[in-house]
Amino acid sequence: MRRLYFLIPNIELTATIVNELEQQGVPHRHLHTVASINQSLEDLPEANIWQKTELAHGLEWGTGIGGTAGLLGGLLTVAFPPGGVVLGGGALLIGAAAGAGVGAAMLGLMKGYEHNHQLDDYKHEIEQGEILLMVDIPKSRVDEIQQSILQHHPEAHIKVAEPQ
Numbered sequence: 001m002r003r004l005y006f007l008i009p010n011i012e013l014t015a016t017i018v019n020e021l022e023q024q025g026v027p028h029r030h031l032h033t034v035a036s037i038n039q040s041l042e043d044l045p046e047a048n049i050w051q052k053t054e055l056a057h058g059l060e061w062g063t064g065i066g067g068t069a070g071l072l073g074g075l076l077t078v079a080f081p082p083g084g085v086v087l088g089g090g091a092l093l094i095g096a097a098a099g100a101g102v103g104a105a106m107l108g109l110m111k112g113y114e115h116n117h118q119l120d121d122y123k124h125e126i127e128q129g130e131i132l133l134m135v136d137i138p139k140s141r142v143d144e145i146q147q148s149i150l151q152h153h154p155e156a157h158i159k160v161a162e163p164q
């Protein structure tokens with residue numbers, strides 16, 4: 001999947017483009033709009049916490065870092081058992097799972113309040129009243145969708161995000 005970013009001058013044109021994209025087979029759940037705080041998005045598909053914050057990255061990193069730390073803790077527990085208790089490989093799995101859960105929760109909580117840094121490029125335009133429309137589409141349809149929108153609406157500015 002690729003994410004296309006459209007900067008659109010007003011709400012009416014954004015609604016028109018959203019309708020055109022839906023007619024071209026882009027599911028409603030793959031469309032996300034962001035506007036300044038003093039603009040109403042009316043019936044447009046508003047971006048949620050997954051698009052507006054770094055929550056997804058926090059969960060990914062937290063799971064990886066926490067799982068690694070838990071695995072290392074499990075290894076230490078097996079290597080140096082507390083009170084002479086004999087522990088097996090289950091301690092490694094439990095340590096890794098517990099670490100992944102705690103890490104995901106901690107980084108998820110922290111990153112859930114941090115704005116999505118990919119939206120920084122559009123901050124000025126959004127504050128000036130433009131609407132940002134994010135469209136998630138398969139890689140194979142990027143050129144088709146870009147050409148279709150630019151052909152009908154040359155005032156829209158498009159950027160394609162590379163996968164992370």
